[in-house]
Amino acid sequence: MKTEKPNYFDLVYQVVRLIPSGRVTNYGAIAHYLGLKSGARMVGYAMNAAHTLEDVPAHRVVNSQGLLTGKAHFATPTQMQELLEKEGVKIVKDKVQNFEKVFWNPEVELAL
Numbered sequence: 001m002k003t004e005k006p007n008y009f010d011l012v013y014q015v016v017r018l019i020p021s022g023r024v025t026n027y028g029a030i031a032h033y034l035g036l037k038s039g040a041r042m043v044g045y046a047m048n049a050a051h052t053l054e055d056v057p058a059h060r061v062v063n064s065q066g067l068l069t070g071k072a073h074f075a076t077p078t079q080m081q082e083l084l085e086k087e088g089v090k091i092v093k094d095k096v097q098n099f100e101k102v103f104w105n106p107e108v109e110l111a112l
Contacts, residue, residue: 008034012046013053015106019060022087023104024096026064033106040064048073059083066099 015030027047031039043061050056051073059080063069068091071080081091090097 008039008042009046009049012043013050013056015110016047016050016056016058016061018106018110019057019104021057022089023102024060024062024066024084024089024099025104025106026062026066028064029103029105029107030061033110044070057083060104062096066096066103068094068096 011034012030015033016025019025027040027043030043036042047058047061047070050058058070059074061070068080068084071077071094074080081094084091084096089102096102
């Protein structure tokens with residue numbers, strides 16, 4: 001029996017599902033972990049397509065400065081912030097506060 005290799009979006013979603021509540025990561029960190037150092041844009045495309053997937057916590061993925069750049073892809077302009085704040089992440093002017101403290105780096109956190 002032949003098994004299908006997961007596509008890039010599926011690999012991104014697998015990583016995003018591992019981000020713990022109350023933590024955030026960025027597009028570039030996911031791309032780097034998956035071996036595509038310049039693939040942050042592809043991760044962004046995957047996250048844009050994730051809005052119909054209830055099991056992918058897309059709100060936990062922000063840009064490299066901690067900005068909520070994906071907020072336009074949520075049901076309301078404030079939903080991304082509301083979901084993060086519900087998890088204890090402080091947001092001011094669309095930016096994660098204490099970004100370094102709440103940043104989840106898959107390359108470190110998922111190291112074997």
